[in-house]
Amino acid sequence: MKNVLLFCLSLFFIVPLSSQVARILFQEKIILEGNDLFSGSNLDMACGGNITINLPKSGPHQILLDRKFNIEPFDKEDRGDYVHVRWLLSKVLPVREIVIETAMLISTDNHHKSSIFKNGEEEIDKYLLEDKRFPFRSKEVQKLVAQLKSNSVDSLLDEIMALGIKNLTYVTTPAHHGGLVKALKKGKGDYIHYAELMATLCRAKGIPARVVYGYRLISYLDRDCWVEVYIEGRGWVRKYPFTYPISEYNNNPELMYISVLYDKDPIYDFAIRMGLALRMKNQLLYSTEPMHREALESYKNHELIKSDSLFRILIKEIPQYYNYYNFLGISRARQGQFDNALGLLQQAMNLSKSDEEKCYTYYAFANYSALKNEPKLAVNYLDLVLKKGCVSLEKIKKDPDLSTIAQTEEFLTLIEKYEGID
Secondary structure (H helix, E strand, O other): OHHHHHHHHOOOOOOOOOOOEEEEEEEEEEEEEOOOOOOOOOHHHHHOOEEEEEEOOOEOOEEEEEEEEOOOOOEEEEOOOOEEEEEEHHHHOOOOEEEEEEEEEEEOOOOOOOOOOOOOHHHHHHHHOOEOOEOOOOHHHHHHHOOOOOOOHHHHHHHHHHHHHHHOEEOOOOOOOOOHHHHHHHOEEOHHHHHHHHHHHHHHOOOOEEEEEEEEEOOOEEEEEEEEEEEOOOEEEEEOOOOOOOHHHHOOOOOEEEEEOOOOOHHHOOOOOOOOEEEEEEEEEEEOHHHHHHHHHHHHOOOHHHHHHHHHHHHHHOOOOHHHHHHHHHHHHHOOOHHHHHHHHHHHHHHOOOHHHHHHHHHHHHHHHHHOOOHHHHHHHHHHHHHHOOOOHHHHHHOHHHHHHOOOHHHHHHHHHHHHHO
8 A cells, every 4th residue: 555655646747546437347147056946837936936136326436337137137127226126037047147247437536536426415315314224213322322422524423433333343243134223232233233323323413324235346346335424515425334444445546336225235135945045256347447557657657658548548438537638638748749638638627527626627737838838827727726725835846747837937936925825
């Protein structure tokens, strides 16, 4: 992690730590084993006749691009937070394998989420309600609510996480999930209890919250659950109310998440009886993240042809993402292709929706103007960037793309102005 951090700090064209968005392709495989006595004629009577599973769709941190099946489902139903899919067992059993390939855009940076992902504000009210999974009026939960003293949202969330860990001893081999109240009475619970407790305490304090099931994704897919809370002005934010290190989640630039929101995990709740066993195999087939890191490395090293080629590919993969146009635009400006570079930066500005994205794009325009040896225009952009605060004065002073204007009167006056403010 230390090497990754040093690498990112050495990128003078300031960007968020990760790509903010990655295009991925992953495969889920359901394998049926055992009981070779079934025949198509008795399946409906013997087994309930179907297999069901809930599949992810577009949400606050992901956009569904495409989904393919080796066996087409009998029925697909949109249930708001997820897609409920059903196969007739009589169609599946001869093959004994359901393969699902899903292509998505995934948010890779929870602190700097790209504006291409919607926050889902229209759904927040239902995540304030009490129900059997989130019993915030129960005596056991109210005892914990009374201990919460923080006023700011972030401090309150930290306090809620600490309170959950304090009041539940983690059980590594989860038994039957008996509900949150029972877990609090016993003083121990599994990872689902931790998540439910955090969401329940958040709702009790008026913070919309939900438990999310899905995958932690690196080179493989690992089933997990976590909590999302809705914070005004920031949208849905992931939180991890568990005993394992927070740094594993917050500081791993390769870690991504695929969310499937539902009331319970249906992966292990299929209508399969009479001795059929079930195995799940999950695999990441493709991700743009390795190419993104390679493109940044070549950009940092001024490998103009290589970085140009890689960012062109990334734009084809994720044409909605503003920052790849910034990178390619500066790469073209470094090569003296200023007309082409200007068109790319204008496209980046068209795609920049948030203030943060616009600020980074203004900084790209400053780099472009400096490379074109237009110090007055470059300094105007830098002044705007410093007012907005997305790039520090020290990083501007060290940016090699600004070296051509570093000794100009305009640049030195700007530095003096903001050093005086500091």
